[in-house]
Amino acid sequence: MEKILDTKYTYTEKKDTRSGFGDGFLEVGKKNKNVVGLCADLIGSLKMGAFQNEFPDRFFQVGISEANMMGLAAGLTIGGKIPYTGTFANFSTGRVYDQIRQSIAYSEKNVKICASHAGLTLGEDGATHQILEDVGMMKMLPNMTVINPCDYNQTKAATIAIADHEGPVYLRFGRPKWPIFTPADQPFEIGKAWKMIEGTDVTIFATGHLVWEAVVAEAMLREEGISVELINIHTIKPLDTAAVLASVAKTGCAVTAEEHQFNGGLGDIIAQTLVRNQPVPQEFIGVDDSFGESGKPEELLEKYGLNAENIVKAAKKAIARK
Amino acid sequence: MEKHSTEQLNAVCSQVRRDILRMVHACQSGHPGASLGCTEFFVALYFDQMKHDSSFNPDGKGEDLFFLSNGHISPVWYSVLSRSGYFDTEELKTFRKINSRLQGHPATEEGLPGIRVASGSLGQGLSVAIGAALAKKINGDDRLVYALMGDGEQQEGQIWEAAMCAPHHKVDNLIASIDVNGQQIDGPTKEIMNLLDLKAKWEAFGWEVIVTENGNEIAQVIKSLEKAKSLLGNGKPVLNLLHTDMGYGVDFMVGTHKWHGVAPNDEQLENALGQLEETLGDY
């Protein structure tokens, strides 16, 4: 029998983060009448149907035309609307990078780019759809805010919070059912890291689905007498530099964990922050310069070295390098 | 290549449909709808129309080439490739599973014979096909290039960039087909983003346009492709509006977008297989 771990956060239910987006989208639509929606033939996958039913006049099905959708969204802001665009993360970024760059980021348009099915955990559709470069592309763009929440509740809270933030936002979430381990009524402050667990030996900076893997890793490491500080980096840009530096000042080493390439991801921006201010050993959990493939989410996280066991190994390595 | 009779080709179609259903059932994911709908088209290409070599040379010099732009219908392509000798039918078991060459969407990374470029992100395949057709012209290779797109896929802007480009460069060694099934993920194409008159649009872009009224009747598909060939060589590419029924061959799947990308459960699989004769032996 599998040993039951004493994790500091627990769950009774699993749900997909895209449902957190869909439910948050309906709620923010009720609160703010300027919020409008656009979708490129993926209303079901993005869970945008409830908003569409409630506010048919504020919702536009654009068909399979993502570049067009980004332009439409930019234009809608000129009439004071707050457009939320919905498609898979791959078609929300790489497919339309120049449209975002020119019409949205450079033009400082208040568009919320909502991107589902990010990362390896998309599963069976395979590498054509499993984007692992999106955070890099989006965080390189001046003016862009990049958010990658960890579970249903945090995604819902983020979806609601971004309406009140003036400026372009990239909101990244995923497809699989995932533990709901953060509270339903959490405040969501853009740019403010959340210290989920206090510790002294190593800091794990995790984002997205891998925050749960880090929660599990913390329990495994605690059993071996290692004290872990876990910081949930839901906002990758702007990074909460003060929180990052304060934590490593105490622990003296870092592990970053994300469902993304090493190149361009959370690990990169943390490394840059540390090198500039306070160099300490850092280990990276992410995908090492390769494309993904078809498979079940858990199998893929294992094969590509992104699960709790790998975080445990990385933490020990970081500590040994101190 | 010896010619197969209509009866023999229909027998292949029945087996291919069984393969499609068993593949998506085994991994509980993938896209049966348009795979079933395009079965006659793929069988007509690989078992009747194309000159091709299953020992597979990625360059395809001296061979007819096929490009699948709507990569999500990989099940029908994988089945037809394996049934025409590109790889063992046993490998169909690995579809969409970890460490497989049969990726959810076609890929070249693991070297699956028959695939020359990845597809899955819609809208890109026609441009690649035009490039390959241009290469054939430069090489003095008089074989043809075939491509298939979806009808929902016509909503992508790149399709129309490619549409403008091929006649401009007199790419008259290319036959592109559109699977006109009237469906896409969220519903009927008419409701999602109306395509209006595709024939008039492609003609206005400078293509020879032919219509296959019933793309689920193999004799008709072959006749259309023969006609398409006869129109080539005159400075214009040919566009074939291939009308099909999504989910064709399985009564509860036919004619609806609901089976675009959903796998049957055990009971539904049994029901569906009961409607399709096992002609060449299940893998």
Ligand SMILES: Cc1ncc(C[n+]2csc(CCOP(=O)(O)OP(=O)(O)O)c2C)c(N)n1
């Ligand atoms: C660029 C891009 N956008 C969105 C998708 C998601 N997607 C996959 S299939 C599909 C519908 C395609 O419609 P159609 O071409 O008519 O194919 P059919 O549903 O008939 O199989 C969509 C939107 C994608 N694969 N690529």
Ligand SMILES: [Mg+2]
């Ligand atoms: Mg269609």
